[in-house]
Amino acid sequence: MSKLIYVVRHCKAEGQEPEAPLTEQGKQQANQLAAFFNKRPDRIISSPFIRAQQSVDPLASKWDMEIETDPRLAERVLSKENLSDWFEKLRITFEDLELTYPGGESSNKATQRIVSVIEELEDDTSTILATHGNLLSLLLMYIDPNYGFEDWSSLTNPDVFELKIANGKAKIHRNWEK
Structure with missing residues (x-):
């Protein structure tokens, strides 16, 4: 029993809001x-989020497939407040996984969302998940604790990671060339 999952970070977008194309x-x-x-x-x-859906739309068209949406793949909300030092605040959340800013979501809570999607996927299937950089990097850190903030900052738009899960063990490999 195994799962093959390609986790895709969306392509370059016009902004960070959910409607940004x-x-x-x-x-x-x-x-x-x-x-x-x-x-x-x-x-x-x-x-x-529009940017994630648009990133895989040509892929779905290529194989005449429907794109399913799942709110658990939405970008993590760091805070509902405008944080002028958001970059440093984000870095800290990779060290303190329970830290929550006003109106935001902890790293652990966001990680649980994407992990729950993966756990629900059927065995012996291949799936493409289109998501966002912060959520993707938290998944990578969940699988391999050596991943961290620096790895998040080195992600590209788009980016692709192949995740193979077999016999309860997960292996991750970056497939996208910078």
Whole structure:
């Protein structure tokens, strides 16, 4: 019994809000993503954010598939307040996984969301998950504690990680060239 999951960080977008679409460069990147995948997955599941859905839309069109959406793949909310020092505040959440800023979500809570999606996937399937950088990096850290803030800061738009789960063990490999 095994699962093959490709976790995709969305392509370049015009902003961070849920309705932010891809830039022209992001649309080109989405087409490159579609060309990158040469084997049809069983499912494509995306964050409800527009930029994530648009990132896998050419891929879904290529194989005439529907994109399922799952709110558990949405980007983590660091805080509902505008944090001028958000970068440093985010860094700290990679060290203190329970830290929560006003209106925000702890690293542990966000990690639990994406892990719950993965746990519900059926065995012997392949799935593409379209999500966001912070959530992706928390998943990587969950699988391998050596991942951290520096790895988040080195992610690209888009980015692709292959996650293989077999016999209760997970292996992760970065598949996207910078």
